[in-house]
């Protein structure tokens with residue numbers, strides 16, 4: 144990009160503007176997935192909505208690629224690009240709570256850790272992801288599945304308003320009553336519709352929870368999965384719980400001679416009255432002998448960051464696949480039993496997240512997130528440290544996905560998809576796809592925001 148344009152941008156922008164020769168550029172161009180190694184022409188670390196407008200306008204004017212980065216967790220690495228402009232929102236992480244209205248406003252680059260830290264002192268929370276380093280931005284715009292989904296819906300179901308910089312450089316407010324079409328598309332349409340500089344969420348009374356992981360022998364995996372599918376269908380909605388195939392990390396609560404062994408685990412979080420937590424966990428203790436567990440009362444933010452250390456930013460290669468699942472049939476369980484125990488490294492995992500309860504009480508066309516009749520979102524999350532092992536790990540993810548796909552829906556959760564899943568976009572949105580295209584034509588006819596699971600205008 145020519146130097147005069149960069150100088151002009153520096154004059155307009157309050158945050159840092161970094162080009163390849165600047166100190167900090169290498170850190171500024173990197174994202175969570177260590178497999179992604181891209182070199183943008185310029186990174187704009189925005190400090191306010193005006194900075195975002197300046198960067199959007201420059202992208203519009205020059206026609207170069209534009210990447211928008213919230214928390215940077217996108218597995219395909221959508222938060223960076225080669226030769227284009229990156230809007231890095233990590234300088235905009237403020238969260239303001241209105242405790243009496245039970246709402247919070249989060250800036251576009253906040254993480255769930257930032258969010259929880261701000262809301263916890265008021266005994267309030269909303270649905271976020273399973274770990275705390277994920278961005279509020281990308282997670283909410285694609286859906287938002289976490290411990291509180293069964294009780295309070297997806298993250299996007301709790302969104303009540305958004306400030307958005309659209310492709311023409313305007314700032315718009317979107318709610319159920321203002322720019323309703325944009326607000327509808329933002330709730331599930333991922334990063335396709337603009338840069339959200341501020342998200343407003345409804346909050347719920349959640350402070351301390353009862354939760355943690357329980358590890359069972361692989362020989363009990365069939366019993367655990369069959370129990371789980373029955374149990375979670377009508378479990379109390381205060382319970383968020385998912386099964387996982389997991390290699391035991393070297394943690395003190397796991398017997399030392401079992402570190403490195405593969406288990407089936409259930410990770411559960413009871414957000415109801417804390418004194419009922421132990422009782423609520425009884426079914427998990429009855430299903431099979433628990434080899435190791437770390438379960439008990441904890442602040443919600445501690446539960447939400449308990450696994451952060453397993454996923455260090457930039458140090459793991461990521462390749463993921465996902466499907467929505469209506470029924471976890473015996474055949475689907477057989478496919479899991481065949482491939483789950485082959486999980487190759489401690490960081491990799493398979494989670495079968497429940498998306499019933501409150502998430503089912505939203506009509507499929509009320510937001511862009513269409514799969515309201517699916518009971519589960521499965522993610523086969525390949526995450527490994529050594530790039531020389533890429534082929535083996537990617538093969539494990541693909542073989543596992545191929546085995547479960549016949550027992551799953553055609554679509555999968557956009558936030559768990561890989562870069563090679565663009566062909567599934569239409570299936571992911573089902574009957575909402577045409578309306579998403581119409582809204583895209585209205586707000587981004589030139590497809591400026593195309594580095595995402597792209598909805599073409």
Ligand SMILES: Cc1cc2nc3c(=O)[nH]c(=O)nc-3n(C[C@H](O)[C@H](O)[C@H](O)COP(=O)(O)OP(=O)(O)OC[C@H]3O[C@@H](n4cnc5c(N)ncnc54)[C@H](O)[C@@H]3O)c2cc1C
Nearest residue numbers: 213214215216217251272273278280281282288334339595
């Ligand atoms: C380790 C790990 C754990 C995860 N756990 C969960 C989980 O528990 N539940 C779950 O639902 N998902 C989870 N995810 C998936 C996650 O939701 C997606 O990766 C999501 O896209 C991440 O959002 P981000 O802001 O961190 O990522 P980014 O890479 O910054 O952004 C992802 C996409 O969203 C867009 N975007 C981000 N912020 C904004 C914004 N403010 N305005 C406009 N567009 C924006 C980007 O342009 C990009 O297209 C996890 C991912 C990882 C890597």
